[in-house]
Amino acid sequence: MTRAQEIETNLTTVRDRIERACAAAGRDPREVTLVVVTKYFPAADVRALADLGVTDVGENRHQEAEAKAAECADLGLRWHFIGGLQSNKAAAVAAYADVVESVDRAKLVSGLQRGAHDRARPLDCLLQVSLDPPGAEGRSGADPADLDALASLVEQQGMLCLRGLMAVAPLGADPALAFARLAEVRREFVATWPQATVLSAGMSADLEPAVEAGATHVRIGSAVLGPRPPAG
Numbered sequence: 001m002t003r004a005q006e007i008e009t010n011l012t013t014v015r016d017r018i019e020r021a022c023a024a025a026g027r028d029p030r031e032v033t034l035v036v037v038t039k040y041f042p043a044a045d046v047r048a049l050a051d052l053g054v055t056d057v058g059e060n061r062h063q064e065a066e067a068k069a070a071e072c073a074d075l076g077l078r079w080h081f082i083g084g085l086q087s088n089k090a091a092a093v094a095a096y097a098d099v100v101e102s103v104d105r106a107k108l109v110s111g112l113q114r115g116a117h118d119r120a121r122p123l124d125c126l127l128q129v130s131l132d133p134p135g136a137e138g139r140s141g142a143d144p145a146d147l148d149a150l151a152s153l154v155e156q157q158g159m160l161c162l163r164g165l166m167a168v169a170p171l172g173a174d175p176a177l178a179f180a181r182l183a184e185v186r187r188e189f190v191a192t193w194p195q196a197t198v199l200s201a202g203m204s205a206d207l208e209p210a211v212e213a214g215a216t217h218v219r220i221g222s223a224v225l226g227p228r229p230p231a232g
């Protein structure tokens with residue numbers, strides 16, 4: 001099997017999983033966008049994905065993402081930045097990202113605004129919400145209680161579009177329970193921010209409970225592209 005065939009086979013399986021999860025949840029599969037997470041994988045794989053109809057790709061490390069987005073600029077893909085972001089890199093990420101999914105603190109906002117302003121194109125933002133208990137080790141994402149203040153700040157900027165929320169199920173926890181809590185957080189959030197309807201949740205191991213909980217975007221890496229080196 002060639003690499004392109006391997007990717008095609010995996011992609012078919014993942015699209016099938018999404019369809020079944022939607023059917024089980026009584027949802028229209030067109031409501032769920034597949035974002036293929038291409039971190040650690042070469043631009044050639046991104047090209048193969050585009051050939052297979054993938055429209056959205058995700059990256060979590062700035063330098064790698066910047067280089068790959070430049071190499072694949074002709075493909076017309078939507079680039080999602082999904083990783084932990086240093087505030088001094090925020091403007092640079094906004095230069096190539098179409099969506100930044102990991103907006104989790106106020107310190108990132110001015111850099112994102114500056115980057116979006118410099119490229120003269122609005123930037124879609126998702127607020128990353130933490131589903132870990134407060135004070136948990138290695139926690140990333142904003143506390144649910146801080147989302148409204150962060151959303152206000154994003155909306156005040158002018159070049160940032162608040163689109164919704166993103167979350168990762170905590171390691172070792174039952175993803176169905178975590179995503180049920182996320183659905184509750186989202187319900188409250190959307191009551192205040194009705195334009196922020198995107199919910200990015202679900203990875204290779206837990207896309208089904210994420211779809212069940214209302215995800216509009218699933219971020220799938222290894223189930224499409226194969227295993228990564230550890231700590232990816």
Ligand SMILES: *Cc1c(COP(=O)(O)O)cnc(C)c1O
Binds near residue numbers: 039083
């Ligand atoms: C790497 C990554 C993914 C994809 O993970 P898989 O388990 O390979 O599907 C999704 N979301 C985030 C934030 C990631 O860093």
